[in-house]
Amino acid sequence: MNNDIRPFKVDIETSTIADLKSRLDNTRWPNPEVVDDWSQGVPLSYARELCTYWRDQYDMHRLEHRLNQFDQFITNINGVDIHFLHVCSPHAEARPLIMTHGWPGSVVEFLKVIPALTDPVAFGGDAADAFHVVCPSLPGYGFSGKPTTVGWGVEKIADTWAILMQRLGYQRYFAQGGDWGSIVTAHIGSRDPEHCAGIHLNMVVSAPTPSDPPTPRELEALAALQHYDQWDSGYSKQQSTRPQTLGYALADSPSGQATWIVEKFWSWSDCGDGADKHPENVLSRDEILDNIMVYWLNNTAASSARLYWESFNAPGSDIVNVPMGGSIFPTEIFRSPRHWAEKRYTNIVYWNELEQGGHFAAFEQPDLFISEVRSAFKQMTL
DSSP states (O other): OOOOEEEEOOOOOHHHHHHHHHHHHTOOOOOOOSSSSSTTSSOHHHHHHHHHHHHHTSOTTHHHHHHTTSOEEEEEETTEEEEEEEEOOSSTTOEEEEEEOOTTOOGGGGTTTHHHHHOGGGGTOOGGGOEEEEEEOOTTSTTSOOOSSSOOSHHHHHHHHHHHHHHTTOSSEEEEESTHHHHHHHHHHHHOTTTEEEEEESSOOOOOOOOSSOOHHHHHHHHHHHHIIIIIOHHHHHHHHOHHHHHHHHHHOHHHHHHHHHHHHHHHSOOOSGGGOOGGGTSOHHHHHHHHHHHHHHTOHHHHHHHHHHHTTOOOOOOBOSOEEEEEOTTOSOOOOHHHHTTTBSOEEEEEEOSSOOSSHHHHOHHHHHHHHHHHHTTOOO
16 A cells, blocks of 8 residues: 655646637637526626636636645545645644535635634734644545546545545544535544544535424525525536536536536625625635636546535435534525534534625635634634
8 A cells, every 4th residue: 555645736737728728719609698697607798708817817827826835745545646735833732624625616715714724823813723734635626636436425535534634643633624525524523533523514414304383594494405406406416417428518618617617606605696796706706717727727527526426315414423513604505503403413512603604615704714613623622
């Protein structure tokens, strides 16, 4: 078994940039939508504007420079190369923390929060809040390898993360996640309680168990689920049933890959209401393109979608007994009331329902996210 941990740097080749620009130049655009909003998908005018900016104004080496500011590594676990950021705190008593992204996210989501989490003193905080931060790219995502066999569902990823933390020398650690990262993190808590000392989730997945009659808070949660099912879940149906077919389109078309992702930043971010709702209200155009570049450069349209095929119909409902903290942001896809979550998470030590922020919490509201992570793990001990 090769347990080597190899340093890694992003290096975007000139030929890759030339190919991307050529494909953007030769995009064949669809007819425009017949509505004056995003209800049929990304409006043609914005899609063209975003892709023109990508081709002509976006710094094609921006992602490379941003990621290479942090220590990055590759190690092979269970036959797949795992890419991860490992940023050690300068504070001796810092606690190990593994943070996991989801789809259509990446480690880019965490770049704005890593500095303050690892060195809070440099940002006017307390050394007691310091973490050694590990941010892996999910298998089939980002700069990680692509599994070539079936079986890479959330349980195997959780077990792989446990091995990663052991390999890094962390006998006890905390775990944090949102989206698929929240499901992986929950499985870490249930499957590795010997080493995982507690978890924090910014998307809490739990089975609805409404009262009779449902409370106003339960009605709100049920309405959000209904909206997701009726209007927002088409992507997941495709990715959980025929990810390969989708991959042909997105792997060949940067405009297709970009709009497939940016629609979710519009839908799931806390970025306004009605006609004023727009992803660039909370994320800069460059930040959005940084995340899209992670998918485009690594040709991960199909491989990232396969996680849905592996796990979407059985995300898991195993009981989690380690301490758990939950942060519920107002435009999250699923906003579980606490008493629903208590059916699965038996030791909730922190729970907060915020007034601002959405699905991509660390990306959208880094200061709030940092505060939530600190507040949750203050209630736990290694």
